Amino acid sequence: MTDLPADALPGFSSFTLDRCDDLRADPDALAALIASPEARLILMRGLDPVADDARLARVPLPHDARIEEHILLGKDASGTPLFAALAQGALPHGAQFAPRVWDLAASLSPEELSLYGAARSLVDWHARHGFCAVCGGPTVAQRAGWGRRCGQCDAEHFPRVDPVVIMLAEHQGRVLLGRQPRFPARRYSALAGFVEPGETIEGAVTRELFEEAGVCVRNVRYVMSQPWPFPSSLMIACTAEAEDDAIRLDEKELEHAFWASADDVRAAFAGDDTAPFIAPPAMAVAHHLLRHWLESQG
Numbered sequence: 001m002t003d004l005p006a007d008a009l010p011g012f013s014s015f016t017l018d019r020c021d022d023l024r025a026d027p028d029a030l031a032a033l034i035a036s037p038e039a040r041l042i043l044m045r046g047l048d049p050v051a052d053d054a055r056l057a058r059v060p061l062p063h064d065a066r067i068e069e070h071i072l073l074g075k076d077a078s079g080t081p082l083f084a085a086l087a088q089g090a091l092p093h094g095a096q097f098a099p100r101v102w103d104l105a106a107s108l109s110p111e112e113l114s115l116y117g118a119a120r121s122l123v124d125w126h127a128r129h130g131f132c133a134v135c136g137g138p139t140v141a142q143r144a145g146w147g148r149r150c151g152q153c154d155a156e157h158f159p160r161v162d163p164v165v166i167m168l169a170e171h172q173g174r175v176l177l178g179r180q181p182r183f184p185a186r187r188y189s190a191l192a193g194f195v196e197p198g199e200t201i202e203g204a205v206t207r208e209l210f211e212e213a214g215v216c217v218r219n220v221r222y223v224m225s226q227p228w229p230f231p232s233s234l235m236i237a238c239t240a241e242a243e244d245d246a247i248r249l250d251e252k253e254l255e256h257a258f259w260a261s262a263d264d265v266r267a268a269f270a271g272d273d274t275a276p277f278i279a280p281p282a283m284a285v286a287h288h289l290l291r292h293w294l295e296s297q298g
Contacts, residue, residue, distance in 0.1 A: 010226040010235075011283030012117035014110035017074030017082065024143040030067045033081040041065075042073065042084050042119055049116045051104050056112050058082070071122050071145025073115065084119040086141060087127045105283045113283075117229040122146075124231045125159045133157065162233045165204045166192035166286060168293055169215050171242040171259065175293055176215060177277060178257035188260070188277035190286040192235070205238050213257050214248025217241060223292055226285035237289040262297040265290055 023029040033039060040058040043050040050057040061070075061083060070083045105113060122145060129148055132139050137152030148157045168190050169176040177188040193208035195201065202220040209215045217240035226235040247257055260268075260277065267275035269291070280286040 008288075009110060010224075010285040010288050011105060011110070012114050012227045012229060013225075015114040015118055015227075016111050017076055017115065019074045020072060020081075020144070024072065024146055027067075030072065030144055033072065034061060034065050034067050034070065034083065036081055038079070039081040039083060041070075042082055042115065044084065044116075044119065044123065046087070047120050047124055049101060049104060049108075049120075051108065054107055054109055054112065056108070056116055067144060068141055071119070071126075071141075073119055073122075082115070084123055084145070086145065087123055102281075102283075105281075114227075117227055121227075121229040121232040122159060124229075128231075129157055159232065161227075163195040163201070163204075164192055164228070164233045164235050165195060165201060165208060165238060166190050166235050166289065167205045167209065167220075167238040167240055168289055169209050169213075169217050169240050169242040170293070171245045173297065174245070174259040174261050175265070175290070176209070176213060176242065176247075176257060177260050178213065178254040179277075180253070181255045183255075184278070186278045187280070188258075189280045189284070190237075190289055191254075191257075192286075195236075201236055201238065205240055209240065209242075212250050212253045214246065214250075216243045218243065223289055224285065228285075235285045237285050237292075239289075239293060262294060265294050269294070 023033070039061050041061050043057040043059060069086050071086065073082045073084055075081050108116070126141060126145070126148070130139060131137065132150035132153060132155055134155040135150060135153040137150045139148040139150050139157060142149045146159065176191065178191050179188045191209060191212050193204065193212070195204040201222065205220045206217055209217050219241045221239050223237045223239060225237065228235050245259055249257055264276050268277050268279040279290060
């Protein structure tokens with residue numbers, strides 16, 4: 001699945017910049033990059049993207065820009081250094097989804113959407129980690145925005161990614177789909193949940209399907225992954241074989257679940273009004289996981 005073209009991948013999966021890891025601890029190189037007349041700042045409003053047609057809006061950096069207040073996202077194919085500004089002041093508490101992203105996803109190229117996803121995750125991480133988890137002291141950005149250091153105990157902190165499994169249980173030519181109350185009307189998707197400490201991907205898939213739907217599975221298979229910047233997850237898409245089709249729903253997690261046939265899924269992708277559900281949007285890995293399963297049905 002990783003050999004697919006960029007426009008066939010789920011959203012946020014086409015990051016193409018040189019991440020410049022070798023320059024992040026080089027103060028002279030960073031000073032030259034941020035002072036370069038070619039350097040550009042990716043504009044954001046809080047955590048929301050700002051678009052310029054099919055691209056993220058870019059502007060020259062201020063003449064007095066300081067690397068301590070910016071994140072070096074990387075260099076594009078032409079060698080242009082791209083930066084994001086660290087948030088000044090607190091970001092909205094509990095912000096999860098940026099409505100503007102859904103509006104812009106269809107117009108931004110896959111590479112631009114991925115660039116925004118990386119910038120959003122990093123800006124959000126810095127806003128959440130102003131104080132040290134070891135001693136409580138204030139932290140400052142370091143390594144061109146790819147880390148923070150405590151001014152009291154000198155502990156280093158680095159951005160983390162939360163692994164999340166998202167999976168389709170299959171039984172006799174049907175797949176299990178569920179919906180949460182916050183979903184749009186008739187929208188169903190693959191079940192998902194965070195990987196817990198000390199757990200494998202296979203173990204998380206098995207546990208989540210049993211906890212949320214009472215379905216026991218075997219033969220867990222990895223399909224593909226997707227970075228998901230709300231705030232910073234890695235969606236790990238899998239399939240599994242269900243031992244039976246009995247559903248015992250955890251109503252605290254799901255509003256409803258059902259087994260969808262291949263014809264049901266085809267109708268949903270076709271936008272048929274008679275389809276029993278609306279498919280996940282193309283930006284979501286669940287959409288691509290369903291397409292992968294459908295292709296396996298012949």
